[in-house]
Amino acid sequence: MKFENQMQLKFDSLSINESFARSAVAAFCAQLNPTLDEITDIKTAVSEAVTNCVVHAYPKHLGEIEVWVGLNAQTVTIKVKDWGVGINDIEQAREPFFTTKQSDERAGMGFTVMESFMDTVSVKCEKNQGVEVVMTKKLHGKKTAVCGG
Amino acid sequence: MQVNSRIFQDTLYLSIHGELDEHSATYARKAMDEQLRDGLFKQVIIDLSELEFMDSTGIGVMIGRYKKMKERGIPVFISNPSPHADKIFKMTAMYEIMPRIN
Numbered sequence: 735m736k737f738e739n740q741m742q743l744k745f746d747s748l749s750i751n752e753s754f755a756r757s758a759v760a761a762f763c764a765q766l767n768p769t770l771d772e773i774t775d776i777k778t779a780v781s782e783a784v785t786n787c788v789v790h791a792y793p794k795h796l797g798e799i800e801v802w803v804g805l806n807a808q809t810v811t812i813k814v815k816d817w818g819v820g821i822n823d824i825e826q827a828r829e830p831f832f833t834t835k836q837s838d839e840r841a842g843m844g845f846t847v848m849e850s851f852m853d854t855v856s857v858k859c860e861k862n863q864g865v866e867v868v869m870t871k872k873l874h875g876k877k878t879a880v881c882g883g
Numbered sequence: 884m885q886v887n888s889r890i891f892q893d894t895l896y897l898s899i900h901g902e903l904d905e906h907s908a909t910y911a912r913k914a915m916d917e918q919l920r921d922g923l924f925k926q927v928i929i930d931l932s933e934l935e936f937m938d939s940t941g942i943g944v945m946i947g948r949y950k951k952m953k954e955r956g957i958p959v960f961i962s963n964p965s966p967h968a969d970k971i972f973k974m975t976a977m978y979e980i981m982p983r984i985n
């Protein structure tokens with residue numbers, strides 16, 4: 735697919751970068767004139783995907799997280815990628831309330847939130863190649879006043 | 884991220900300010916638990932009117948506090964969630980254990 739505009743970020747897998755990532759994506763998407771609701775949906779979905787990388791992808795050391803955003807007409811495509819340990823069972827990971835870290839008070843709702851707030855969510859994982867989450871959302875935007883004649 | 888508290892009659896009010904995500908969760912847990920330690924209240928109301936952002940990590944934090952209070956027989960309620968936080972609470976069926984009050 736061709737994109738009219740795109741941007742890419744790469745940052746360390748530190749939790750402090752979560753707010754940076756979601757705010758940067760939201761600021762980039764602002765050019766599509768989204769509603770506050772749409773922007774909050776996107777921020778939350780990005781936060782979930784980046785949190786997964788921070789918490790699960792690199793258990794023993796710091797790693798890199800890449801966030802790529804492409805805009806095409808009114809559709810936002812967001813890719814969040816890591817090069818970490820991967821997911822054993824993607825189907826299971828996407829189930830509501832499933833978590834591998836119950837003792838850490840984790841809700842296990844990350845993928846469920848992404849699925850609810852975005853139109854599509856796909857997860858790719860190859861052994862020892864990390865995880866790539868691709869999400870899309872069509873924005874309907876704010877209604878702008880039309881001057882009639 | 885900041886947690887303010889006050890006790891009025893038998894109720895402990897916890898007000899959460901700022902953004903609740905993986906980064907601020909550790910502080911939020913600690914700050915809330917400090918306020919929850921003393922037993923001079925019979926119910927807890929978590930006020931989210933000043934919460935600017937929350938993702939599912941926040942749900943984990945709420946469940947953790949709920950469990951601690953449940954052991955002591957103290958009910959926990961949620962008040963003033965933003966429309967967005969409300970969506971996440973509904974999606975995760977949190978109001979079944981921590982009902983929303985106004």
